Amino acid sequence: MHSGLHCTDSDFCHEIAGAEDTTFTSIYEGNPPSRIILSNPCFRLIADVSPLCIGHLLLLPMEHYLSFADLVDRYHEELDAVLDVIEPLYCDTFGRLTILEHGSSEEMRASACISHAHWHLLPIDGHDVDSAITADSLHAATFTDLKEISAFAGTPYFLCGTEGTYRIYDARNPIRSQYLRSVAGRILGISTPLWDYALLVRRELLRETITLTQDWKAALDSRGNRPPTPEKS
Numbered sequence: 001m002h003s004g005l006h007c008t009d010s011d012f013c014h015e016i017a018g019a020e021d022t023t024f025t026s027i028y029e030g031n032p033p034s035r036i037i038l039s040n041p042c043f044r045l046i047a048d049v050s051p052l053c054i055g056h057l058l059l060l061p062m063e064h065y066l067s068f069a070d071l072v073d074r075y076h077e078e079l080d081a082v083l084d085v086i087e088p089l090y091c092d093t094f095g096r097l098t099i100l101e102h103g104s105s106e107e108m109r110a111s112a113c114i115s116h117a118h119w120h121l122l123p124i125d126g127h128d129v130d131s132a133i134t135a136d137s138l139h140a141a142t143f144t145d146l147k148e149i150s151a152f153a154g155t156p157y158f159l160c161g162t163e164g165t166y167r168i169y170d171a172r173n174p175i176r177s178q179y180l181r182s183v184a185g186r187i188l189g190i191s192t193p194l195w196d197y198a199l200l201v202r203r204e205l206l207r208e209t210i211t212l213t214q215d216w217k218a219a220l221d222s223r224g225n226r227p228p229t230p231e232k233s
Contacts, residue, residue, distance in 0.1 A: 010064070010115045011023045011024075012118065016044065016060075016062055027049060027201060028049075028203065028206070032206075032207060037216060038085075038086070038216060039062075040082070042063075042075055042078040043060065043062060043079070043082050044060055045057055045058070045059050045121075046060070047209045047210055047213075048206070049201070050197035050200075050201045051202055051205040053122065053123065053124075053188055054094070054205050054208050054209050055090070055093070055123040055209055056121070056205070056206075057121040057209070059082070059118065059121060060117060060118040061075070061117055064116060065116070065117045066103075066106070066117055067101070067103035067105070067152075067153065067157070068119060069103050069149045069152040069153040072147055072149055072150050073150045073153075079146065080146065083146075086121075089213075089216050089219060089220075090121060093213065093216075095123050096124070097122075098122050098126035098129060098161065098162045099120070099122075099159065099160070099161035099162070100120040100122065100159065100160055101118070101119045101157075101159040101180075102156070102159075102171065102179065102180055103117075103152060103155070103156060103157040103171070105155055105156050106154070119159075120180065120184070122184055124184060124187050124188065125187070126160050126162025127162070129162075129183055132187065133158065133160065133183060136175070138171075138175075139169065139170075140160075140167035140169050141168045142166070142168075143165070143166045143167075143168070144164060146161075146166060148166075149166060149168060155172065156171040156172055157169060157170060157171050158171050178195070178196060178197065181196070182195055
């Protein structure tokens with residue numbers, strides 16, 4: 001059971017497969033030894049290798065998909081279950097949660113940063129994100145049922161999710177590189193271009209994030225939570 005896509009150059013795919021030579025290992029050199037926070041057969045939660053702030057996490061599917069819109073029809077129950085587990089832990093630890101995604105498409109697969117679907121989890125105000133994106137003349141379709149984002153499968157989009165509401169913005173027209181990082185960076189007070197993931201790697205923020213989330217798995221175990229399993233084909 002898989003997406004039918006073949007990954008050619010995604011660091012995420014190599015990392016999921018257990019490769020030792022990844023961007024994370026080359027930057028952090030064993031400190032910390034891993035950036036995995038939670039993992040189950042469908043999804044993995046990791047710390048962003050170049051975080052904008054403490055609490056900057058990534059949620060990605062274990063299988064290769066180009067966007068969450070591509071996978072949500074098949075995995076919506078598993079994704080809902082993962083969010084039910086993550087959201088309270090995240091908000092208890094970091095205060096608030098906003099989800100951001102640059103949904104990719106076949107035409108965009110050459111762009112390594114979005115060749116494997118991933119959500120950014122950030123402790124910022126999603127309403128501020130929406131205001132900033134709307135100010136750039138990108139208007140949104142709004143959903144409360146996550147499964148409805150499947151309507152955007154195969155097309156580039158920006159997603160902002162907060163407090164159970166998901167806004168999808170059309171990303172087919174050209175806009176500045178690392179657009180969502182630039183928006184989040186502005187909200188966090190990071191000067192341009194210091195939100196660029198390649199320009200400044202804030203290693204201490206990843207290490208602090210790992211420290212603050214190290215008890216999450218134990219908290220889940222104590223609540224009796226069990227990770228969802230993939231549907232059988």
